[in-house]
Amino acid sequence: MSNYNDIMKKISDGNEIVGIIGLGYVGLPLAVTFARNNVSVLGFEKSLKKADAVNKAQNYIGDVTDADLKKVVLETRKLSATTDFSRIKECDAVIICVPTPLDKFKKPDMSYIESSCIDIARNMKKGTFISLESTTYPTTTENLMKPLIEKESGMTEGTDFWLCFSPERVDPGNADYKTDNTPKVFGALGEESKNIAEAVYGKAIKHLYAVSSPRAAEMVKILENTYRLINISLVNELALLSGKMDINIWEVIDAAKTKPYGFQAFYPGPGIGGHCIPLDPFYLEYIAKNYNFNLSMIHAAGVINDMMPYRMMNKIMFALNRHKKPINGSTILFLGIAYKPDIDDARESPALLVMDQVAKKGGKVLYHDPHIPEVTDEHGNYYKGVELDDKMLKSADCVVFTTNHKCFDVDSIVSKANLIVDTRNAVKSVHIETDRIFKL
Amino acid sequence: MSNYNDIMKKISDGNEIVGIIGLGYVGLPLAVTFARNNVSVLGFEKSLKKADAVNKAQNYIGDVTDADLKKVVLETRKLSATTDFSRIKECDAVIICVPTPLDKFKKPDMSYIESSCIDIARNMKKGTFISLESTTYPTTTENLMKPLIEKESGMTEGTDFWLCFSPERVDPGNADYKTDNTPKVFGALGEESKNIAEAVYGKAIKHLYAVSSPRAAEMVKILENTYRLINISLVNELALLSGKMDINIWEVIDAAKTKPYGFQAFYPGPGIGGHCIPLDPFYLEYIAKNYNFNLSMIHAAGVINDMMPYRMMNKIMFALNRHKKPINGSTILFLGIAYKPDIDDARESPALLVMDQVAKKGGKVLYHDPHIPEVTDEHGNYYKGVELDDKMLKSADCVVFTTNHKCFDVDSIVSKANLIVDTRNAVKSVHIETDRIFKL
Numbered sequence: 035m036s037n038y039n040d041i042m043k044k045i046s047d048g049n050e051i052v053g054i055i056g057l058g059y060v061g062l063p064l065a066v067t068f069a070r071n072n073v074s075v076l077g078f079e080k081s082l083k084k085a086d087a088v089n090k091a092q093n094y095i096g097d098v099t100d101a102d103l104k105k106v107v108l109e110t111r112k113l114s115a116t117t118d119f120s121r122i123k124e125c126d127a128v129i130i131c132v133p134t135p136l137d138k139f140k141k142p143d144m145s146y147i148e149s150s151c152i153d154i155a156r157n158m159k160k161g162t163f164i165s166l167e168s169t170t171y172p173t174t175t176e177n178l179m180k181p182l183i184e185k186e187s188g189m190t191e192g193t194d195f196w197l198c199f200s201p202e203r204v205d206p207g208n209a210d211y212k213t214d215n216t217p218k219v220f221g222a223l224g225e226e227s228k229n230i231a232e233a234v235y236g237k238a239i240k241h242l243y244a245v246s247s248p249r250a251a252e253m254v255k256i257l258e259n260t261y262r263l264i265n266i267s268l269v270n271e272l273a274l275l276s277g278k279m280d281i282n283i284w285e286v287i288d289a290a291k292t293k294p295y296g297f298q299a300f301y302p303g304p305g306i307g308g309h310c311i312p313l314d315p316f317y318l319e320y321i322a323k324n325y326n327f328n329l330s331m332i333h334a335a336g337v338i339n340d341m342m343p344y345r346m347m348n349k350i351m352f353a354l355n356r357h358k359k360p361i362n363g364s365t366i367l368f369l370g371i372a373y374k375p376d377i378d379d380a381r382e383s384p385a386l387l388v389m390d391q392v393a394k395k396g397g398k399v400l401y402h403d404p405h406i407p408e409v410t411d412e413h414g415n416y417y418k419g420v421e422l423d424d425k426m427l428k429s430a431d432c433v434v435f436t437t438n439h440k441c442f443d444v445d446s447i448v449s450k451a452n453l454i455v456d457t458r459n460a461v462k463s464v465h466i467e468t469d470r471i472f473k474l
Numbered sequence: 475m476s477n478y479n480d481i482m483k484k485i486s487d488g489n490e491i492v493g494i495i496g497l498g499y500v501g502l503p504l505a506v507t508f509a510r511n512n513v514s515v516l517g518f519e520k521s522l523k524k525a526d527a528v529n530k531a532q533n534y535i536g537d538v539t540d541a542d543l544k545k546v547v548l549e550t551r552k553l554s555a556t557t558d559f560s561r562i563k564e565c566d567a568v569i570i571c572v573p574t575p576l577d578k579f580k581k582p583d584m585s586y587i588e589s590s591c592i593d594i595a596r597n598m599k600k601g602t603f604i605s606l607e608s609t610t611y612p613t614t615t616e617n618l619m620k621p622l623i624e625k626e627s628g629m630t631e632g633t634d635f636w637l638c639f640s641p642e643r644v645d646p647g648n649a650d651y652k653t654d655n656t657p658k659v660f661g662a663l664g665e666e667s668k669n670i671a672e673a674v675y676g677k678a679i680k681h682l683y684a685v686s687s688p689r690a691a692e693m694v695k696i697l698e699n700t701y702r703l704i705n706i707s708l709v710n711e712l713a714l715l716s717g718k719m720d721i722n723i724w725e726v727i728d729a730a731k732t733k734p735y736g737f738q739a740f741y742p743g744p745g746i747g748g749h750c751i752p753l754d755p756f757y758l759e760y761i762a763k764n765y766n767f768n769l770s771m772i773h774a775a776g777v778i779n780d781m782m783p784y785r786m787m788n789k790i791m792f793a794l795n796r797h798k799k800p801i802n803g804s805t806i807l808f809l810g811i812a813y814k815p816d817i818d819d820a821r822e823s824p825a826l827l828v829m830d831q832v833a834k835k836g837g838k839v840l841y842h843d844p845h846i847p848e849v850t851d852e853h854g855n856y857y858k859g860v861e862l863d864d865k866m867l868k869s870a871d872c873v874v875f876t877t878n879h880k881c882f883d884v885d886s887i888v889s890k891a892n893l894i895v896d897t898r899n900a901v902k903s904v905h906i907e908t909d910r911i912f913k914l
Contacts, residue, residue, distance in 0.1 A: 292657040
């Protein structure tokens with residue numbers, strides 16, 4: 035029996051084991067989705083703490099419900115986690131959901147993917163299907179993973195194992211689209227790999243969409259997020275100009291939205307946050323250099339976004355200046371440090387960058403975020419959130435809306451604060467600026 | 475009775491006369507829409523030929539039906555046209571629908587708007603409502619029109635006459651959204667002007683949407699089309715890179731479209747065409763200089779688009795080169811010169827720019843477009859379209875798809891042509907290139 039027939043039969047019999055490497059905001063929801071659909075899942079984690087939490091059904095990801103985790107771990111026992119990567123040999127399919135950060139020089143850090151490839155190559159059995167979900171530059175699957183796994187395993191792609199790239203489309207906090215009902219794009223190497231990908235993912239995900247190659251699938255994810263990056267950057271740039279021209283950009287966007295075709299609204303803010311939009315386009319910029327190609331739109335967008343936290347610090351300084359106060363020695367209270375509303379994630383959040391700029395100029399930085407009690411920024415600065423009471427609001431020299439969490443009582447905050455800088459159109463009634471409220 | 479009460483009563487009694495300056499692709503559909511709704515319309519045209527055509531109900535605009543024009547001109551007699559601008563004094567409301575081209579240095583040419591303002595100012599009666607629909611840079615209505623009309627008329631805005639900006643949103647060939655059912659944004663100067671604008675436009679247009687100022691309304695239109703410019707530019711840039719990386723960008727876009735939120739698809743092409751997208755963002759770039767502001771996203775987009783016709787000429791040259799032919803002396807047949815599918819308008823069409831580049835390199839340029847029998851480009855070069863028969867297809871050294879008109883029999887063309895350069899994904903079955911078919 036061929037490796038291919040073997041794995042296809044196992045899947046159709048429901049006897050396959052799916053390994054998922056990395057149980058973070060992508061891997062854990064995917065693992066639970068497979069398990070809920072009666073697929074046996076083995077989760078691999080370098081962090082013993084996370085593996086233990088999963089095995090005790092202690093949930094740490096917002097997009098996973100506690101009930102679902104409990105059910106698949108403790109009741110149906112379809113999901114368990116381990117730190118022992120030698121157990122990859124038990125798996126028929128291995129899906130990689132590890133981070134691909136950028137280093138300080140905006141160069142993709144491929145070490146997590148490389149390390150996963152080596153773990154897989156050294157431990158897998160013949161006939162293993164491998165799918166990468168981590169966002170990365172096009173050609174990674176074909177030109178980095180394939181030779182690396184072949185070298186480390188001594189096996190041959192296409193007969194001994196199969197490769198596929200299928201981008202995760204997790205949108206944390208999205209109430210409508212979760213792992214199972216978000217169409218899943220994949221690009222497999224070869225016809226067999228494509229069939230296996232369909233069989234594996236088809237158990238958990240309703241709509242699959244095949245493209246002709248891993249590199250096409252890699253580009254799909256980059257296109258989706260580059261689209262968002264450049265549109266947010268455009269609207270940030272137009273917001274800054276609009277301020278100078280006494281035009282309320284928020285009003286303009288709402289009016290443009292009445293166009294019933296050919297327009298999608300994006301909103302300005304203090305910068306770009308999250309794990310995708312600030313990163314993904316720069317994977318492409320990185321690989322484009324290899325083709326002597328300059329991606330000028332991404333470059334321009336990058337310049338705008340790198341500048342936004344600095345511009346926001348300026349805005350705070352201008353507002354304080356109008357009250358004859360310097361930023362140096364003033365107390366600045368930031369409201370909301372999550373990178374988007376109503377979530378508890380501050381990684382890559384522009385609020386932290388603005389806070390850092392303000393602190394560097396001598397501002398006394400405080401923050402309140404009902405979802406995030408404490409935070410350490412990328413420079414290692416630790417902040418503990420403060421309570422939002424009247425005394426706090428009145429004592430701050432400037433209050434800055436950096437995330438528009440639904441739970442903020444904006445009217446009450448506005449009535450008590452001395453001075454407000456609003457980077458999120460939290461105070462909708464104000465045009466651009468008053469003596470007390472300054473808008474982006 | 476005040477001027478304000480007078481005009482409001484006239485409108486509510488249905489006795490108002492609406493003057494429309496410029497009976498082109500914006501003005502004529504608007505005039506017919508008012509007239510169909512029983513409003514008396516007087517159209518003003520500098521071109522005697524156009525005014526005569528309207529008065530004989532000879533239609534020359536694709537978005538107007540012959541039957542509608544006949545009905546309002548010959549039957550209900552609600553619409554007539556004139557070249558006599560002194561008749562502006564008969565009008566209660568005057569709507570300006572004239573072009574705002576860019577000159578060769580991408581500087582807005584405001585002469586049509588200025589000339590309309592002077593015509594209005596010298597002829598209007600007291601109590602005239604004036605609305606500008608021509609796309610222009612923010613602050614035009616307040617800082618250019620208002621002082622000019624006040625100076626030329628000796629009247630005062632806000633009491634003797636009122637000003638408003640309401641951007642046209644005409645999308646030629648759009649089957650779903652016409653003048654009457656496309657929501658109409660307007661920004662009036664003052665409360666009276668806003669009320670009059672609602673009363674005037676409310677007769678013809680179903681959904682009105684007020685913003686707080688003319689400059690906000692001016693920015694709305696720029697935002698809508700800048701959004702399109704930068705997204706088309708991004709996808710053009712990604713298309714060029716994808717070609718180098720052996721990735722089919724068309725396949726990537728179709729896959730990205732399966733994302734059910736946060737993505738809108740744009741498609742690459744030989745450049746940007748039409749009367750809006752290649753122009754509108756550059757009005758903003760022009761006025762931004764006045765605020766010492768550099769619009770880097772628009773600038774980057776402009777660079778890409780200015781380059782596209784040249785890149786397309788290169789693509790044709792590379793394709794011919796593969797067949798050991800130079801462009802110099804070869805016959806290049808372009809299919810489609812309209813700036814978008816299924817319309818008869820070649821102004822600002824990128825096809826003409828590619829043809830010009832190819833001709834400059836010594837190519838013998840022919841074109842076929844079933845909607846456009848002949849054309850003169852911006853350099854004054856005249857082309858007469860050729861018939862698309864087997865002999866023509868076989869004799870051309872290279873056939874280039876520049877507009878994807880629905881009526882093209884792509885399979886038949888592909889089977890007969892020696893060599894094809896496809897800038898529009900007309901040949902969907904081909905990945906990126908074969909020996910005979912080259913794709914953008």
